[in-house]
Amino acid sequence: MENKNGFLPENYEPPKGESRYMKFQSGTNKFRILSRPIIGWEDWEDKKPLRFKMKEKPEKPIDPKYPIKHFWAMIIWDFTDECIKILEITQITIMQSIAALSNDPEWGTPLQYNIKVEKQGEKLDTKYMVIASPPSELTEKIKDAYNTTPVNLDALYEGEDPFDTSLPNPELSQLPF
Numbered sequence: 001m002e003n004k005n006g007f008l009p010e011n012y013e014p015p016k017g018e019s020r021y022m023k024f025q026s027g028t029n030k031f032r033i034l035s036r037p038i039i040g041w042e043d044w045e046d047k048k049p050l051r052f053k054m055k056e057k058p059e060k061p062i063d064p065k066y067p068i069k070h071f072w073a074m075i076i077w078d079f080t081d082e083c084i085k086i087l088e089i090t091q092i093t094i095m096q097s098i099a100a101l102s103n104d105p106e107w108g109t110p111l112q113y114n115i116k117v118e119k120q121g122e123k124l125d126t127k128y129m130v131i132a133s134p135p136s137e138l139t140e141k142i143k144d145a146y147n148t149t150p151v152n153l154d155a156l157y158e159g160e161d162p163f164d165t166s167l168p169n170p171e172l173s174q175l176p177f
Contacts, residue, residue, distance in 0.1 A: 027118070032138070041068050069090045086151065114133040
């Protein structure tokens with residue numbers, strides 16, 4: 001069915017740009033963590049992130065307008081796009097909530113349950129709320145995607161593409177399920 005002027009089909013929406021990184025959108029963001037995170041420090045140069053291991057934190061940022069941030073990066077299943085992605089978290093409130101769940105003996109490792117992050121507001125007025133779902137088994141679809149999607153998180157420290165299939169994939173030898 002075409003729209004009124006006949007140029008595009010009725011109800012047509014351009015496809016979304018595909019990203020291999022999950023970014024929190026306004027509203028509910030549901031994901032399943034599939035790997036232990038790598039952790040470190042993130043600085044920026046020429047609009048590109050530079051990541052450093054925990055013990056290698058730079059003394060000062062390259063651009064003083066952008067402070068160095070602590071980060072976690074992990075392999076996740078994005079329920080919205082139904083695919084494997086990397087989620088990088090720099091928001092301390094989200095880190096604290098996931099760490100609290102992880103340290104709680106009734107919840108334990110977040111590899112065992114889905115997580116929702118509710119994002120409200122924008123820029124400096126943004127608030128995040130973390131909600132854990134009851135523990136559940138991974139579906140075969142998620143397991144298959146994980147086993148067939150090479151991801152090398154350590155490549156982030158080198159400024160390389162962690163999805164480069166020529167790089168080793170250490171995560172596959174450490175399946176959490």
